[in-house]
Structures are given as C-alpha cells and as structure tokens.
Amino acid sequence: MQTTNFQPQPVTRQQLLDKLNTQQQDAVSLGWGPALVVAGAGSGKTTVLTRRVAWLLSELRQPPYSVMAVTFTNKAAAQMKSRVESLLGEGVAKRLTIGTFHSICARILRREISAYESAEGFKWKSNFVIYDETDTLNVVKGVVSKLNLDEKVFAPKEMRHSISALKNDGLNAHQYSQEARNYRDQRLSEIFTNYQSELARNNALDFDDLIALFNDLMEQNEEVRRRVHDQYRHLLVDEFQDTNKAQYRFIRLLSFDENPQDEGMRRQRWENRSLMVVGDVDQSIYSWRKADFRIILGFQNDFKEAAVVKLEENYRSTATILQVANSIIINNSERLEKTLRCNRGEGGKVRCYGASDEIDEAFFVVDELKRLGARSLRLSDCCILYRTNAQSRAIEEVLVRSGIPYVMVGGTRFYDRAEIKDVIAYMKLVYNPDDGIGFQRVVNNPRRGLGKTTLERVAEYAAQNNLSQIDAASQATAISDVSPKAAKTLIDFANSVRRWQTMSGVMSVAALLELVLRESTYLAALEKDAAESKDEVVLGRIDNVRELVVVAQEFEQSADEPTLESFLTRISLVSDLDSADMNQDSIKLMTLHSAKGLEFPTVFMLGLEEGLFPHIRSLNSPSALEEERRLMYVGVTRAEDRLYLTYSRRRSTYGETSYTIPSRFLSEINGEYLQGFQADPESAFRAESGSKSYASGGSYAPPQERGRPARSGYEEYSEERHGRLGGGKNDVLQQKPKPRVLSRRPGGEGAEEQSSVKPVANFQRLCVGDNVMHAKFGVGKVSQVIGEGDKELYNVEFQTAGKRLLDPRFAKLVKLD
C-alpha cells in the first residue's frame, strides 16, 4: 500500500492512520500503558501491529532500540520487519528488536548469561549451544541410565516431554524438587535436576531454557533486570492466545518490576512504557506446547488499566467462507462469543470432494488447479493444507507427476538430516568445545576406529572429573582401559578441534566450514562411500553438505553480524518454514499449524476424516477436540476467495490401508454454503453429539443412553458403512484401542498426559446452572464452564453485575443451593 521505501523522513500521522477503520485507528494511536487487542481472523492485525510500531517511533518519539515485538515464528518476524521497513526505512527497522520469544531470549542471554546461577549452582558461559530434540533426548537417556532407572518405567521420551512441560509452566528444577510428592514425581525431579546439570556441563541449553533461564535471571539479578528494563520500554506480542506461562512471565517481567497497588504509582510506572498484546481465542492451537488461552482471557484482570480494542471486521474472506468458519466454531463451548463482520461480497460456495483414496484426492486438487489455471489463476495464490506432515507424500507425488511446481513449507527439515546434523555438530563443537553430545556424535564420524567401549570410558572419565569430554579426550592416556592407539586418535581429534577453534577467530564461517569438512575428512569419507556403493542416497548427502556450504556463504552476505555464533544460533532456531520463498510461482504445501497468520486466495484443505482431522489423539478429550475445531477454523479463515475441503474414504497409513469416514467438521457446516457434501442425517457427528466420547474402545463401552447399543457412535457408523467392505484387520476400529493402552501408566490412574506433573488446584467445582455468591458481584448463576480439570473457568451471570468470566482459583465463589 505504502510506497515510502527508504524515505528518511518519518511518516505522517495521516499516513499511519490511512485506510484504517475506527477500531484499528484506536489501537494504532494508543498512548502509554497496557492494551489488549482482540483481533479476529483477517481483521488486519499485522497492519495494526506494524503501524503501531511506526506510531511509537514517529508520533510518540520513541527510539527504535526501545521497541521489542514478539512473534511466534521467525517468518512472522521477518514479515513484520519488512513491513516496518517499508514504512520507516531500512535503517530504523534494523534497530528494532523483532523476533520470536526464543530468538530474543537467546540474544539477550548471549550477553547476560554469565551472571546467572541456578539454585543448584549450575552455570553457563556465553558461548552456549542450543540442543535440539534429539540432543536433549540423548541427554535424558544418559541421565536415566546413570540414575539406574528402568527405561521402561521412566521412558526417556516421556521424561523429556514432562521436563519441557514443567519449564513451559514456569517451573525450574529446583522449584519442582520442592513440589514433587509421589515416587514417580520425585524420580522425575531427580532426572530434571540431573538433566540441567548435564546441560550446564555441556554448556548447552534446550529450547525451553532460553525463556526459562532468561526469566530466572531477570528475577534473580537486579542489574540485568534494570538493563533490560531500561532498554525495552515498548513490548508488542502477536498471537497472544498461544502464549504459555513461561512466555507470559517473560512479558510481565519486561513490563514491570513489581505490581504496585497504588493507582498513582501504577500510572507513573507506565509513563513512556507500553505493552500491546494481540490475539484471538478462537485461533489458539498450541495447547500441546502448553499454550494456555486462559492467559488472554485473564489479561484484563492482571492488567486492570489495560485498554481494550476489538477488531471485528474481516477484510480477508468472502461472506460464504466466513459463514462456514462461523458454523464450525460455534460448536465450541470453550469460547467467548464474538462476531466477525464481513467486508466483502458473498463469493462462491465452498466445494467438498469425497475421494476414494489419497491419490484420487491429490488428483482432484491437480485437476482443479489446471481448471483454475486456465482461468489465469496464479499457482502462488494457492495453498494446500493438511493436518499431519505425513499427508504431504501423496500430494507431492501427484504434483511431481503432473509437473506442477510446489514448495513444501516445514516437513522434514533440511537441518534435521543426519549429514547436516553431523556437520553442524562439528561446528558447534568448535564454537563450544564443552558440547559433549556433539563430541559423541562426531568423534568417530567418519570412522576413526573408536568403539563404543572407548567412548563410554571417555564420557565416564569426563563425568567423574567434571571435565568436558574434549578435555577428557586430551587426557586419554590417563584413562584406564583405553588402548594406546585409541588414546592417540582421541588426542589428535581434540587437537584438531582446538586448532579449528583458533582458526574460527580469523576465518569466515563458510571458510571455516570448508576447512573442517576437509580436515575432518568427513566429506572425503562420504565421497568414498558414494564411489564404492554408487548409492543415490549417499550422493544426495554430498549434495546436502555442499548445500550447507552455500547456506553459510549466503549467510555471510546477508547477515548483520556474520559470526559463527549468530550462524549457529540461527540454524538452531530457524526452520525451513522461515526461509521458504512465498513469492515464487509455485503452490505451497504446509500443515495447518504452519499456515497460521498466512492468507491465500485459494485454499485446499485435505484429509477431513474422523481420526485424522480431528486427529485420533483428540477424540477422547473434549477440550482437545475443541482445539482441533479451532485448527479447522484457522484453516478455513486462511482462504480469501475459494475454499476446497476434501476427504478420502480410504487412506494408507503405515503402509496399511484403513477405511475412514468424513470428518464431523464437514457435518457442522451449514449445508447451504457447501457444495458436494451431504451430511448424513443418521450421522453421529452432528453438533449435539460432538462432545461425547467416541473413543471408548472395543465392545467394553458402557451402554449409552437413548437405547443405543453398547458401542460408540463412531463404531456404529463406521461399521454400517464399511464393515462389509473393508472387513476385519484393516479397519480403523481394530487399531483404536492400541494408543489408549500405550498412554496408560503403570499404577497411574491419570489417563491425562501430564496429570502427575501439575499441582492440583483446590477450588469449588461448579456446573452450568449452579447458583453462586461472590463477595463483590453478589448472587449469580453459572452460564458456562470453560476448560477442564484444574483449568476450569466459569462464566457467571450476576443479577446486578452482569456477565463475568471468573477463575475459581482466584475469585471466591460460594455455591448456593
């Protein structure tokens, strides 16, 4: 819209408010203090955020370095940067802090981490490395075996997941150790503490630590707090509905030191400071990462002086698409009513296609693309969305065969490939020689004749003497039971790493990478393999490694700071998602989660089948199911003009074929907006039954009300439809009970994943219709229960004070009878 590129002058007030509606203008032109912007899908929140940043700089005269904007993906950050750039010029945009929680915290920790010390005395150095999923899993495995715990009972993956959940809930190892009550939790606590100790010894952090340690550091160190506080005076947070407790703590820590009770002090505190959070409860889709939409619901309670702006005008989609979105989301009970006003014409009906299998489904998409292409639709205006990454295979195959260019966003990441991880591990080790996981990964890769036992001895020796593994390797002759030959290899290796480390001070990243590839003989070994086996896979690996060199070269050209440090941080935190070129003339493929925040004229949503979308893992939890529905809502509202929904009657998973039935979400759509799908009137999946459990497996299910047979609606329907067709083994139903068994813990009654982790909140549980008494609001009636378990919230209609959303853990509600 604006063509003020590189214009040195600040934009005018009028330009910043140009073409905005009243609410948008209100949001952009707010003064100091906290603000909540409730922004429905397609309501122009990115525009509001970027103009708000510009407003802070040009109207409120704030220096660029004082502004921090947090987004959920690096891509969103890049997008915001470039939009601010086009408003204010490149020079200004560069001095803003725009990024994800993780990348911003990483940047600050690089500077400040040496001031940190955990309650247990764990410390880190500024050249820490960031461990990914595999690295951390290896650490947990090591800890579990060191503690002599049974891997069956304390499955490393589960432990790793629990630790992550704890960190995201804002608990560190020390705090959790005070809380762990039963046997299992105490062992978990032990694992947690040892895990942190191992990370510290390796001078490594995991993803969650980036935020958690930053928070702890801010709390424990006044100097750091002051420095951060003095610099960042304006915080903007996008996708606020998806923040978790740790991230919220970050936001609060940045916004104020403590919470003064006095009104005047509070006003003073916000002088020259601001906080703007932007979100939409209906688009909360990351609860599995411990995002908690109660945070956005409770924001006004935490920040009583917060201004609230609602953006309810949708500029993106046709009326029909919005109706479809609405007819789906109204089936959720965990939400606050909201109306999105449409700003566009009616548009065509949403089209549904029932395919016979996933190949047929893919061909339908391709045929439609061709048809639309004939009407001069650009490929880059189209997007294919699916629930799981695995679904991309079929569609990719057909696209390739049809010669249609596509870009897959996300999926198997380039940086996840074994050879890339090897090479990165070398570089990380050069940057941070304490990195023991990296050491173990590369010390015998390529083969240097070091065996399992030798490497175990090294790790043991290092642990016993509190050394890094590379230092242990240097002293290999002192380790008992290591052969002289192996010792020499170890010493040579350690010396090489040290030499590369010295070189890293005087070489560019790409040059260093090439040096390491050469001297480690990693590349030579790959080439030898390839020459011997003529294996295409190995050839591909060589290409990938070469590609990484190109990535490093490009990085040197484009980065502000082309250091090894920023290269490694970037690689650890950036996914393919962020680098995908969205402008290329090719169709985009991505998961629904990756599509958040994007929009496309034409959208295809694939795999609308029970068990896939909604996903099978969500079928036995009402609130998980509602998250699936929000995901559906997000998908539908990505579309501007044209939307296709497809399902397939047959689908192969694991190489086995199963028969499926159309997603309940299709049945929820008002038929007048949908073409090509007839909701079965006998279907068990209409809105009413939506919250019932369909996963009560096998024939053990208790008899249901209304004279249903002793089988769930899911089975009943499926069998009626496919029982005779697919028959026995391959039927979805047969596989159903399996995941339930797996999720059950020995001795644990909790079917819910993290039930043993969380402290259980104590409060009076209420149901819809209960009459209650509140000290301030008087007598009222519960009109809605939001959330479940210890996360319950109550919407209470008071006789005098109107409707209020209350958190029973804070609000004193007395039940009347």
Added chain:
DNA sequence: CTCCCGCAGGTTTTT
C-alpha cells in the same frame, strides 16, 4: 571394532 541383519516401535501439530 565394524558391519549387517532383524525387530520393535512410533507419526499431530513446532520454537
């Protein structure tokens, strides 16, 4: 110590 084979187990979504 390395290589190779067979088997089990796991796939939701991502920073």
Added chain:
DNA sequence: CCTGCGGGAG
C-alpha cells in the same frame, strides 16, 4: 513405512 537399536558374526 522408515528409523533406530541390539545382537551376533567376522
């Protein structure tokens, strides 16, 4: 289906 791992042979 595809990966990672353990066990056994060379």
